[in-house]
Amino acid sequence: MPVVNRIAAYADDMKTWRRWLHAHPELKLDCHETAGFVVDKLRAFGVDEIHEGIARSGLVAIIEGQGPGRTIGLRADMDALPMDEETGLDHASTVPGRMHACGHxxxxxxxxxAARYLAETRAFSGRVALIFQPAEEDIGGGRIMVEEGIMERFGIDEVYALHNEPGQPFGTFSTTPGPIMAAVDTFRIHIRGQGGHGAYPHEAVDPIPAALAIAQGCQTIVSRNNPPREDLVVSVTMVQSGSADNVIPEKAFVGGTVRTFTPGIRDMVERRMGEIVAGSAAAYGVEALLDYERGYPPTVNHEGEVEKAAAVAREVAGDAAVKIDRPREMGAEDFSYMLEARPGAFLFLGQGEGPSVHHPKYDFNDEIAPIGASFFARLVERLNPL
Incomplete structure (x- = not known):
């Protein structure tokens, strides 16, 4: 596997960096210590510009090549997840309730x-914009960075990102043109009845039957309202109510997630959910309010950029290790906002067997770091040759 020799030479340094980051996880937009670590490294590498405070703790660094050319954007996410780690590793999280469980x-x-290599060699034209983004897991730091104008401010022409993937063969790349990950929406349904004694239900207005009817009704959207060839997930993940066995509660709550790929299906789900909530409220004599929040849009790769990225991945990993017909999946990514703003591609990099992302025993495989860094570096050199 032709990893760039210079990058392979500092693989141990990369392992040290990664394990420090793993031990010091930060959440959402508050990745200030992480950003400080990144800035210190970038300054030591000799990058040309560092612009901090974008999306609160995000940053963009610029490396100039030799001569005029396009600006290639490379993005990495920095935030962790609000969960406890159970790996028992020496470099495990030092912060209770926070863990780098997704490999950021x-x-x-x-x-x-890649930044270290590109700043040393500069064997490319144009320039590179290194995007270090907070809040991928929540809020949408990618959206905020786009809204704050990074594409225009830094003249970014194309943008690319990698995501590690446990369970896929070590060092393999996979992607696909068009949609690769779904849009994600969240629904919260608040139901209010009238509380009372469990022995006298006729004197109360029980919100629980309405909550159960709404939860069951929402499941029929997939089976009865969605065209069978359209991908759709509606998952009720929370049904909450009550505090004692002999008390009819006043309130109930139903919540969950929706995953779609097309605007029409997204609109249909929100409409049908509103109808189900309103109809159930009338049927059971309760008040019910639907809060339907649209989140990240689908992550849609650009065909030409997928072809460019795949060619570079083959150079790094070999033809047999690159797949460009990956089935789209129902997970979501806020890199979607960057792909709405500029042409680009999102790829997965297999890291071998082990616990999945978002699992308390997950850990990033340090052995794939030189492969990913080589991909980023070669991508710049091939897209912007001297």
Whole structure:
């Protein structure tokens, strides 16, 4: 596997960086210590510009090539998840209730590795914009960075990102043109009845039957309202009510997630959910309010950029290790906002067997960091040759 020799030479440094990041996880937009670590490394590498405070703790660094040319954007996410770690590793999280369970510590490390090499060699024209983004897991730091104008401010022409993937063969790349990950919406349904004694239900207005009817009704959207060839997930993940066995509660709550790929299906789900909530409220004599929040849009790769990225991945990993017909999946990514703003591609990098992302025993495989860094570096050199 032709990893760039210079990058392979500092693989141990990358492992050290990654494990420090893993031990010091931060959440949402508050990735200030992580950003400080990144800035210190970038300054030591000799990048040309560092612009901080974008999306609160995000940053963009610029490396100038030799001569005029386009600006290639490379993105890494920096935030962790609000969960406890159960790996027992020496570099495990030092912060209770926070864990790098999705590998963003590894993504940041891979981009730092590419930055070090590109700043040393500068064997490309144009320039590179290194995007270090907070809040991928929540809020949408990618959206905020786009809204704050990074594409225009730094003249970014194309943008690319990698995500590690446990369970896929080590060092393999996979992607697809068009939709690769779904849009994500959240629904919260608040139901109010009238509380009372469990022995006298006729004197109360029980919100629980309405909550159960709404939960069951929402499941029929997939089976009865959605065209069978359209991908759709409606998952009721929370049904909450009550505090004692002999008390009819006043309130109930139903919540969950919706995953779609097309605007028409997204609109249909929101409409039908509103109808189900309103109809159930009338049927059971309760008040019910639907809060339907539209989140990240689908992550849609651009065909030409997928072809460019795949060619570079084959150079790094070999033809047999690159797949460009990956089935789209129902997870979501806020890199979608960057792909709405500029042409680009999102790829997965297999890290071998092990616990999945978002699992308390997950850990990023440090052995793939030089592969990902080599991909980023070669991508710039091939897209912007001297």
């Amino acid at each position: 510590d590894g993504h940041t490390t891979m981009l730092l590795g």
